[in-house]
Amino acid sequence: MSFTVAIDGPAAAGKGTISRGVAAHFGFAHLDTGLLYRVVGAKMLDGMDPVEAARTLTASDLDRDGLRSAAAGQAASKVAVNAEVRAALVDFQRAFARRAGGAVLDGRDIGTVICPQAEVKLFVTASAEVRAMRRFRELVAAGEDVSPDQILADVRARDDRDMNRATAPLKPADDAVTLDTSEMDIATALAAAIAEIDSRRPATA
Numbered sequence: 001m002s003f004t005v006a007i008d009g010p011a012a013a014g015k016g017t018i019s020r021g022v023a024a025h026f027g028f029a030h031l032d033t034g035l036l037y038r039v040v041g042a043k044m045l046d047g048m049d050p051v052e053a054a055r056t057l058t059a060s061d062l063d064r065d066g067l068r069s070a071a072a073g074q075a076a077s078k079v080a081v082n083a084e085v086r087a088a089l090v091d092f093q094r095a096f097a098r099r100a101g102g103a104v105l106d107g108r109d110i111g112t113v114i115c116p117q118a119e120v121k122l123f124v125t126a127s128a129e130v131r132a133m134r135r136f137r138e139l140v141a142a143g144e145d146v147s148p149d150q151i152l153a154d155v156r157a158r159d160d161r162d163m164n165r166a167t168a169p170l171k172p173a174d175d176a177v178t179l180d181t182s183e184m185d186i187a188t189a190l191a192a193a194i195a196e197i198d199s200r201r202p203a204t205a
Helices: 015-026 033-045 050-055 059-063 070-079 083-097 110-114 128-141 148-164 186-200
Strands: 004-008 029-032 103-107 120-125 177-180
Touching: 004 015, 004 110, 015 029, 015 103, 015 120, 015 186, 029 033, 029 083, 033 050, 033 059, 033 070, 033 083, 033 103, 050 070, 050 083, 070 148, 083 103, 083 110, 103 110, 110 120, 120 186, 128 148, 177 186
Parallel strands: 004 103, 004 120, 029 103, 120 177
Antiparallel strands: none
């Protein structure tokens, strides 16, 4: 049987870590939908038309090097405002979501647009300052030369683009449970997500 968990939220709120933990805990498949947009953004930086990049995306593209870089993240945010790009990626995401055995998808419009009928919807968030510091530490650990102020500005700019775009803006679904991770460690946030999903799963699942 299919069982879909939709996890949305802004950059560096912890949704990716929570999604991977949830998938491992329940044995569900996991799709970081942000990677789809990072692939398209990276190909745009290479000179490819973003709509063509979205239409020709394959699963192997998700293994491309450099998708976690700051440049790829900013490019992803820019192509994500393109309605044609988003439309081209919808079928890929919806097919993944309804696969047998359960699926966890994390992104920015999973509960509102991609999987409005998902059995569980979580909106994972945190303050911009906390998220910027998390991202700064990740990028420094990856060897990138960045400053905390620069990353905070990038986070706020990305939030503005994501929340105010005309197509599929970032926002919680009406029936989503909000999980603010500003003061939570990973274990606490993951435990809260697992508890919420457990409460929604059928007894035979």
